[in-house]
Each structure stands twice: as C-alpha cells, then as structure tokens.
Amino acid sequence: MSVTTTIQVNGKSHSVAAEPDTPLLYILRNDLKLKGARFGCGLGQCGACTVLVDGKPVQSCDFPLSAAAGKAVTTIEGLAPDGKLHPLQQAFIDEQAAQCGYCVTGIIMAAKALLDTHSRPSDAEIRTALKGNLCRCGTHQRILRAIHRAAKEIAK
Amino acid sequence: MSQTPAPRKLPGNLNTNRRLDRWLKINRDGTVTAFPGKVEIGQGILTALAQIVAEELDVALERIRLAPADTTYSPDEGMTSGSQSITDGGAALRYAAAEARDLLLQRAAARLGVSLEQLSVADGVVKARSGGSVTYWEIATDDLLAREATGDIAPKPASLHTIIGSPAPRRDIPAKVSGAPIYVHDLDLPGMLHGRVARPPSYDARLAGLDEAEVRALPGVVAVVRDGSFLGVIAGREEQAIRALTRLKRIARWEESTVLPETPDPRFLLREVTEDQVISEKQDAAAGARAAKTLDAEYTRPYIAHASIGPSCAVARFDPDRCTVWTHSQGIFPLRRDLAGVLGVEENCITAIHMDGAGCYGHNGADDAALDAVLLARAVPGRPVRVQWTREDEFNWEPYGPAMVVKLKAGLDTQGNVVNWTEDIWSNSHSTRPNGLGGVNLLAAWHLARPHPPSPPRNPPLPGGGSHRNAIPIYEFPNERVTNRLVKRMPVRVSALRALGATANVFAIESFMDELAAAAGADPVEFRLRHLKDARARAVIETVAAKAGWRKGEKGDGARGRGIGFARYKNGACYVAVIVEIEAGNELSVRRAWAAIDAGLVINPDGIINQTEGGIIQTVSWALKEAVRYDRSRILTSNWDDYPILTFEESPQVEVTIVNRPELPPLGAGEGTQGPTAAAIANAIHNALGVRLRDMPFTRDRVLAALA
Known part of the structure; x- marks a missing residue:
C-alpha cells in the first residue's frame, strides 16, 4: 500500500507517496528527478546506483524507501549544490577518468564516503572501497588516479 | 543510348551523404554545428570529430556544436562500429569542413574585394593583407552549403595542424561526472x-x-x-x-523446446556443418621441404557477453x-x-x-x-x-560474442624459420545486427503471433572480416593455407562483440608464435621480428619491448612472468603490441601492461590512450574470467555473480605509448588491443609457470589442471 514517507535528500526534505519497500533508487530518479544514481542491476551487485545514507555508501537499488526515512541521503547532485564541482568531480575531469561514464557517479559517491573518513587513502584502500563498483570500459586506472588527485586537493 | 556518368567517389561517408549542409551549418551566433551520423558510445568519438571540424575550418574547438544523431536530419552513416568512425565519418567531416572553409573564403574575398591569396583566417575571422576583415558569422547564409560536395579541397597537411594531434578534453565528461540526465x-x-x-x-x-x-x-x-x-x-x-x-x-x-549445445566447450563447433572458404593460400614447395620440426595446437574462446x-x-x-x-x-x-x-x-x-x-x-x-x-x-x-x-x-x-575454435599447424626449418602454416577456424557469423536485408534482427519480432524471421546473418567480408578478422597472419610465411569454416547453425544468439573474430584469431596466432619461438629456441620478440617486413609492425613491437625493458630470452620465476602479443587490427587498421606481466599467487592476476599503438595520424592522443588502456583492461577481464554459461535448454548467466568481471582490486597498471605518424592517414584505433592482450597473457603464463593455456578463460582451475 502506498504511504507517504518523508526523506532528507541533499539537505532538503521531501514527502513521497509510494510503497515503503520501493527501492530508494526509483524514488530519487522518478519522484525527485535526480537521475545521477543509475540502474545497473537491481541486485546490489554493481554499484552504479550508489548514494550516501548518513554518510555511508549504499546501493540504492537494493535499499527500501522505508529505511531511508529520517536519514540524510546524499546523491551526486548534492556534491555540487551551487554549481561548483566537488574536488572528486573536478579530478575525474582532470584525469579524463571516464569512457561511457555510466558507472562514474556511483564510483564518485563511494569515493566520497572513503575520503570523508580517510583523508589520504592508499591505493589498496581505494581499491577495497570500490569493491562494490564495477566498470566495464576499463577506466580503472584513471579512476584510481582521479581519487588520489582529489584526496590531495582536499587535503590542501 | 546515353548514360549518366556514375557520380565521382567522395571521401569517407561523404560519398553516400553528398550535400555539405547534411554535415555542417555555420551559425550567425559564432558557432558551427556539425551533424555526425556516428554516435558516442563512450569511445570519445564526438570530441575527435569536433577537433577535425575545428581544425579544417580554422575556428576554436569551443565553437563546435554537435547535433545528436536523429533520422530527421542526420546523414545515414550506418553503424558506429568496427573502428571506422574516424576513417569514414571523420573523413567526411574533414573534407566537408575544408570545402566549407573554401566557400567561406571565396565569399570573404568578394566582400573584401581582394583575391583569395591575400586572405588569412584565425578563429573564423578572415583578414585581408590590405587591412579589411570579415567573420564567417557575418557572411554565412543557409545557401552557402546547400550544394553537393566536390571533394576537391584538400584538407590541411599535418604540418599545419594545431588542434588535430593535441589532447582535447572529452566534451561529454563534465556532464557524466555531474550526474546530469544525459543517458x-x-x-x-x-x-x-x-x-x-x-x-x-x-x-x-x-x-x-x-x-x-x-x-x-x-x-x-x-x-x-x-x-x-x-x-x-x-x-x-x-x-x-x-x-x-x-x-x-x-x-x-x-x-x-530450445536445444543448446551439449557442452560449454566451444569444440562442439567442430561437429557442426560448415561452409568452408580458403581465405589465404601461398605455396613454395622448396621452402616447405625444409620443414624439420612440426607443431600443432588448438585454441578456443567461449561465448563472451558484452x-x-x-x-x-x-x-x-x-x-x-x-x-x-x-x-x-x-x-x-x-x-x-x-x-x-x-x-x-x-x-x-x-x-x-x-x-x-x-x-x-x-x-x-x-x-x-x-x-x-x-x-x-x-x-x-x-x-x-x-x-x-x-x-x-x-x-x-543479448547476442554474445561467438565461441570459436582455431586449429594451427606449422613447420620450422633448422634455422628456426616458419616455412609452412596451416590454420582452420570454426565460428558462427559475427554480425546479426539490424540490417534491413529481408528479415528483422530484433528480438521481440521473433516472438510475435505473426513473427518476422531474422535476416540472414552477415559475416562481414574480408579484408576487415568477421569470424575471419585477423585470421590471415601478417607474418611472412612462404607456405600458408587459412580456411574459414563458417558454422551456419546458431544455437546460441550471437553477434558483434568488440574486435569480432580478431580476439580468438590473434590469441591463437600469437600464442602459437610463442610456441614456435620456444621450439626454435628463439626469443619471442626477436622471433616475431624475424618474420615481419612491415616497418610499422616492427616499430610497435620494438617500442613496446623498449618501454617494458624486455630482456632477450627473459624467463619467469615460477610466479611472475611476462609475455607479448601483437597484431595489426583487421590487417588494415591500427598496429598494437602489448606486453603484460602476470603473477600467479592464490589467483592469477595481470599486474602490469605496456602497449605501443600506431594509428597513423592521431586526432586526440588522450582519446586513443584511454581507448587502449580500456581495451587492455577489458580483455584482461575476458581472458581471466569470462564465459557465458548454459545448460541444454537455458542460458544460466543472469547476473554479476554468474558472470564476474575484473574488479578494481584486480585491475592492472597500463602504460600506453603512441607511435604517431602524422603524415599518414588516421586508422581505426578502438579495437586493436583485444587479440594482442589475450595472447600476451597466455604467453606470460607460460613464461611464468611453464604451462600453455589454449582455452580462454585462463581460470585458476585451468592453471591448476595444467600444472598437475
């Protein structure tokens, strides 16, 4: 049964009417028109839909709306609220760290969660943090470089 | 009886879309719109095409707009496939832009009352030596390009390039990192x-x-x-x-009622009815008689998912x-x-x-x-x-990349030269794309109450080829016989996967070259050079060997080892040589890779490097991990647990060197790494462990079985 749930997304409060077990991904994309989190598998296996809930990366395709109630959700759109790119986004441009780019927003969100808790992660730590994110174009090395670059930039 | 003369051949896809205004529009607001029929699929093509247009028109890259492909107005450029977007679509835009520039200059000359020779252009501003100037944006009207191209205006020589050949940031990446709704x-x-x-x-x-x-x-x-x-x-x-x-x-x-092959082993293809075609034959009886040692081997590739x-x-x-x-x-x-x-x-x-x-x-x-x-x-x-x-x-x-079997046999003389070479390949066709050839190649059409049967599969013909892409060795062998055995029955849905048959064919040829080198007691790099005349081929092999610090006759240590693979994609596009270093611990991994690529004139160097890195990493995934699973009636590959691909923890470092040839035509560069990388990995495994894996993927179980 459809119920009204209030969620906080990128600092704003939204009330949405949907079944409570609806995956958060569809609420973000279809109700809030935030298309940056992407559908990749619907099974929590690929990370294309990664967003932050209370600062932790979750796969929003596999995360029910009801579990997001009362929590702070951050999506890629929340990284550059005033149009100024987040250092991670700028670093991905500087390193040209995308090919098709479909996986990239999820990876940036996973990287943000990492950098929020580890200011200068090692290569191994970054790779581990991206365990849940798949890239099919083979852009891995550029993505790793971009995350190192962003970490350095943020530490400045 | 009078005959209309056949229209003259124009460069690239200008030949099939002959009007200039199909390709370009000079706007009054200081921008230029290009209308490519080729599409962005993550390969960065639109950035490279914009560079071409900006270069030939003499305008800043920022002025170029690209209209999304739309059947209402775009030129019909067929498929964006086969690494042909620069050679076919790029050539069309290059000549169209050169001709548009010429028309603009003629108009400017008339406006300024001077001759063409007195004009120079910078960023769309045309200046006369005598002082006057006018901009493209002032003189361009819709009728300017409302005409057929002549193809008579030569594009700039490489010596004048300022935009082509310089790295240009991809125009699509800012939107992709921002989460904008672009897909x-x-x-x-x-x-x-x-x-x-x-x-x-x-x-x-x-x-x-x-x-x-x-x-x-x-x-x-x-x-x-x-x-x-x-x-x-x-x-x-x-x-x-x-x-x-x-x-x-x-x-x-x-x-x-579906009946799938009884085994996941691609060798089921050997029992199918085939349509055979000898695609290369060279005979030199005297050379053949010198064969002192004969080797044979069989290589396979499974069905691989996009x-x-x-x-x-x-x-x-x-x-x-x-x-x-x-x-x-x-x-x-x-x-x-x-x-x-x-x-x-x-x-x-x-x-x-x-x-x-x-x-x-x-x-x-x-x-x-x-x-x-x-x-x-x-x-x-x-x-x-x-x-x-x-x-x-x-x-x-999805239609998978077809399973393949390649059988090879070769003879060496006492000097360690290959004197004969016999190759047989088994595969389905590699293209069942929509093609309008009588049927409908769209899945749902086959399931309707009144079904539309599929069009006959089309194995793209040589020289590019489909299943037989890169089947003909680029090496100089005095005796050679290559037979394509096309399997018509298609129990599993298949079509074009990046590089088509080149992956399996190059994997087989380049693995076998290492086997022959070992039999000849030769270094793999030297052995290849020994059989190669093509200077560009030699150059990429020598370049990658130097970059990787290849040591003649280097041996692995029982855990680590390196191997090389090489091909000229489609025997007519880019040249690529790859060296990889593998490590066999608990799992088999590729730690590093080096590549050298010659794609002729390079439009966007960083674009080529990105595609080459990506191609190598994707092939590492194919070669180590991937195979579609099925039983007698159903496909069993349904999610990422069933079909693991390379992860961030497993991805190798890659170092790409471009051998730039600005004076030569640009060559397709998006698919050159697949075959060489797969072979380099197999060769590195042999170098490290002394075992030869001839069936992709090279899983841990297969390595252990080979070692046992």
Whole structure:
C-alpha cells in the first residue's frame, strides 16, 4: 500500500507517496528527478546506483524507501549544490577518468564516503572501497588516479 | 543510348551523404554545428570529430556544436562500429569542413574585394593583407552549403595542424561526472509510463497460458500487452511495472523446446556443418621441404557477453501519424528499417533519436529494447513508454560474442624459420545486427503471433572480416593455407562483440608464435621480428619491448612472468603490441601492461590512450574470467555473480605509448588491443609457470589442471 514517507535528500526534505519497500533508487530518479544514481542491476551487485545514507555508501537499488526515512541521503547532485564541482568531480575531469561514464557517479559517491573518513587513502584502500563498483570500459586506472588527485586537493 | 556518368567517389561517408549542409551549418551566433551520423558510445568519438571540424575550418574547438544523431536530419552513416568512425565519418567531416572553409573564403574575398591569396583566417575571422576583415558569422547564409560536395579541397597537411594531434578534453565528461540526465535511461517525458517485458525462459519458448486479469488488477498497471509469445506490462510507476513483471513471470506458463549445445566447450563447433572458404593460400614447395620440426595446437574462446553496466533501455511514443523512439542503438537508420518492417509502415513514419547509453562494446540489447518500447507504446497512443531491461534480460538475451575454435599447424626449418602454416577456424557469423536485408534482427519480432524471421546473418567480408578478422597472419610465411569454416547453425544468439573474430584469431596466432619461438629456441620478440617486413609492425613491437625493458630470452620465476602479443587490427587498421606481466599467487592476476599503438595520424592522443588502456583492461577481464554459461535448454548467466568481471582490486597498471605518424592517414584505433592482450597473457603464463593455456578463460582451475 502506498504511504507517504518523508526523506532528507541533499539537505532538503521531501514527502513521497509510494510503497515503503520501493527501492530508494526509483524514488530519487522518478519522484525527485535526480537521475545521477543509475540502474545497473537491481541486485546490489554493481554499484552504479550508489548514494550516501548518513554518510555511508549504499546501493540504492537494493535499499527500501522505508529505511531511508529520517536519514540524510546524499546523491551526486548534492556534491555540487551551487554549481561548483566537488574536488572528486573536478579530478575525474582532470584525469579524463571516464569512457561511457555510466558507472562514474556511483564510483564518485563511494569515493566520497572513503575520503570523508580517510583523508589520504592508499591505493589498496581505494581499491577495497570500490569493491562494490564495477566498470566495464576499463577506466580503472584513471579512476584510481582521479581519487588520489582529489584526496590531495582536499587535503590542501 | 546515353548514360549518366556514375557520380565521382567522395571521401569517407561523404560519398553516400553528398550535400555539405547534411554535415555542417555555420551559425550567425559564432558557432558551427556539425551533424555526425556516428554516435558516442563512450569511445570519445564526438570530441575527435569536433577537433577535425575545428581544425579544417580554422575556428576554436569551443565553437563546435554537435547535433545528436536523429533520422530527421542526420546523414545515414550506418553503424558506429568496427573502428571506422574516424576513417569514414571523420573523413567526411574533414573534407566537408575544408570545402566549407573554401566557400567561406571565396565569399570573404568578394566582400573584401581582394583575391583569395591575400586572405588569412584565425578563429573564423578572415583578414585581408590590405587591412579589411570579415567573420564567417557575418557572411554565412543557409545557401552557402546547400550544394553537393566536390571533394576537391584538400584538407590541411599535418604540418599545419594545431588542434588535430593535441589532447582535447572529452566534451561529454563534465556532464557524466555531474550526474546530469544525459543517458536515454534518464529521459523523463511528460506523462511517461514504465514498461517491462516478461521474456520467455529460453530462446524458443512459447507462451502457453496466462491469466492476465490478476496482473491487470495490480496497483498502477495500465496495460498488459500480449502478442504471441511477446508479453509486456505498462504501469504508471517504475516499481509498479517491476512488481507486475515479477507476477507475470510467476504465472505465465511456457512450453520450452530450445536445444543448446551439449557442452560449454566451444569444440562442439567442430561437429557442426560448415561452409568452408580458403581465405589465404601461398605455396613454395622448396621452402616447405625444409620443414624439420612440426607443431600443432588448438585454441578456443567461449561465448563472451558484452555485459554493459547499464542494461538496455529505450523510450517510444505513438502519435497519430508518427512513431518516435529514443535509443542508444549504434545505428539509428538500420534500426529504423527493421522497426518499419515490424510495424508495416514506411520508414519515414518513424523517427529514431540517439541518446547516450552505457558502453556497449558491440551489438548488445540496445536495438531490441527499442522495439520493446515501440510495441508497448503502441498500446497506449500518445503516452511515452520507457522500457528498462533488467540485468537478467541483458545477460540472458543479448547476442554474445561467438565461441570459436582455431586449429594451427606449422613447420620450422633448422634455422628456426616458419616455412609452412596451416590454420582452420570454426565460428558462427559475427554480425546479426539490424540490417534491413529481408528479415528483422530484433528480438521481440521473433516472438510475435505473426513473427518476422531474422535476416540472414552477415559475416562481414574480408579484408576487415568477421569470424575471419585477423585470421590471415601478417607474418611472412612462404607456405600458408587459412580456411574459414563458417558454422551456419546458431544455437546460441550471437553477434558483434568488440574486435569480432580478431580476439580468438590473434590469441591463437600469437600464442602459437610463442610456441614456435620456444621450439626454435628463439626469443619471442626477436622471433616475431624475424618474420615481419612491415616497418610499422616492427616499430610497435620494438617500442613496446623498449618501454617494458624486455630482456632477450627473459624467463619467469615460477610466479611472475611476462609475455607479448601483437597484431595489426583487421590487417588494415591500427598496429598494437602489448606486453603484460602476470603473477600467479592464490589467483592469477595481470599486474602490469605496456602497449605501443600506431594509428597513423592521431586526432586526440588522450582519446586513443584511454581507448587502449580500456581495451587492455577489458580483455584482461575476458581472458581471466569470462564465459557465458548454459545448460541444454537455458542460458544460466543472469547476473554479476554468474558472470564476474575484473574488479578494481584486480585491475592492472597500463602504460600506453603512441607511435604517431602524422603524415599518414588516421586508422581505426578502438579495437586493436583485444587479440594482442589475450595472447600476451597466455604467453606470460607460460613464461611464468611453464604451462600453455589454449582455452580462454585462463581460470585458476585451468592453471591448476595444467600444472598437475
């Protein structure tokens, strides 16, 4: 049964009417028109839909709306609220760290969660943090470089 | 009887789309719009095409706009495939822009009252030596380019290039990192509904029974669409469509009859009926008689999935006189021909508009999803319907890269030279794309109550080739016989996967070259050079060996080892040599890779490097991990647990060196790494462990079995 749930997304409060077990991904994309989190598998296996809930990366395709109630959700759109790119986004441009780019927003969100808790992660730590994110174009090395670059930039 | 002379041949796809205004528009606001028919599939093509236009017109790169491909106005450039976008589409834009510049200069000369020789151009400002100036934006009118191209105006020589050959940041990346709604998956039209298709459990399953009423009664369901064995549902909200799909799948009863190969081993192909063609034959009896040692070996590649990260998606809408479809197809015009066939309408009643999708790496479900959206939208005229394939749809139904078997036999003389070479390859065709050749190559069309049978498969002909792409060795062998054994029966759905047959053929040839080198007691690098005359081929091998610090006769240490692989893609596109270093610990991993690539004139160096790095890493994934699984009736690969791909923890470091040849024509560069990388890995495994793996993928179990 459809119920009204209030969620906080990128600092704003939204009330949405949907079944409570609806995956958060569809609420973000279809109700809030935030298309940056992407559908990749619907099974929590690929990370294309990664967003932050209370600062932790979750796969929003596999995360029910009801579990997001009362929590702070951050999506890629929340990284550059005033149009100024987040250092991670700028670093991905500087390193040209995308090919098709479909996986990239999820990876940036996973990287943000990492950098929020580890200011200068090692290569191994970054790779581990991206365990849940798949890239099919083979852009891995550029993505790793971009995350190192962003970490350095943020530490400045 | 008088005859109209055949129109003269124009460069690239200008030949089939001959009007200049099909390609370019000079705008009064200081911009230029280019209309490529080739599409962005993550390979960075639009950035490179913009560079070409800016260079030839003498305007800043920032002034170039690119119109999205749309059947309403774009030139029909067929498919974006086969690494042909720079050679065919780029050539057209290059000549069109050079000619547009010439027309602009003529007009400027008339306006300024001076001769052409007195003019110079910088960023669209034309200056006369005597002082006057005028801009493109002032003198361009719509009639300027409303004419056929002549192809007479030569593009700039490389010595004058300032934009071509310099790294240009990809124009699509800022939007991609910002989360902007740029993919067709993100299209959100007013009143849009959500559709899903309940695919059969196996290829030929027939829908035998269904109680639609209980699905129609589910919340949000707008329609259940059933036509033969095509079964879909439309709902107001996406999650409602998904719930309805789950219910449909549970209650639909199917009769299954599909018979898949009895074994996942590609050698089942050896027992199939084949259509044989000798594609290379060289005879030198005297040389052949010198054979002192003979080797033979058999190599295989399994079915490999494109495995796009974003399952296919499309949006369609039916209006009274028109059907519009938004799609990430690689060929909006061929797709439109097939859609028209299904709908029984004229092609010009359908508009197909390209939007970006996730990387496809060849023919995946993109076109099929477009027909799904069209069939569902037909049930709700005026309402756009978005169809999103599930992960299972994509893995179960995409046409895989075909399984292949390559058998090789060669003789060495006492000096260690190859004196004869016999090669036989078994494979299905490598293209079942929509092609308008009589049938319909779209999945849902085969399941309708009145089905449209598929068009006959088309194995792209040589010299590019399909299954036989790169089957003819580039090495100089005095005796050679290469036979393509095309398997017509297609128990598993297959089509074009990045590099087509080149992956398996180069994997086999380049592995066998290492086996022969070992038999000849030669270093693998030196052994290749010994059999190569082509200076460009030699240069990439020498370059990669130098960059990697290859030591003559280097041996692995029982855990680590290195190997090389080389090919000239399609025997006519880019030259690529790859060296990889592997490590065999608990798991087999590729730690590092070095590559050298010669793609002639380079348009965007960073674009080529990005494609080369990506190609290598993707092939590491294919070679170490990937194979589609099936039993006698069903595909068993449905999700990422069934089909693991390379992860961040497993991805190698890659170092790419470009051998730039600015004076030579540009060559396709997106698919040159697959074969060389697969072979380099097999050769490195042998170098490290002393075992030869001839069946992809090189899994831990296979390594252990070989060591036992």
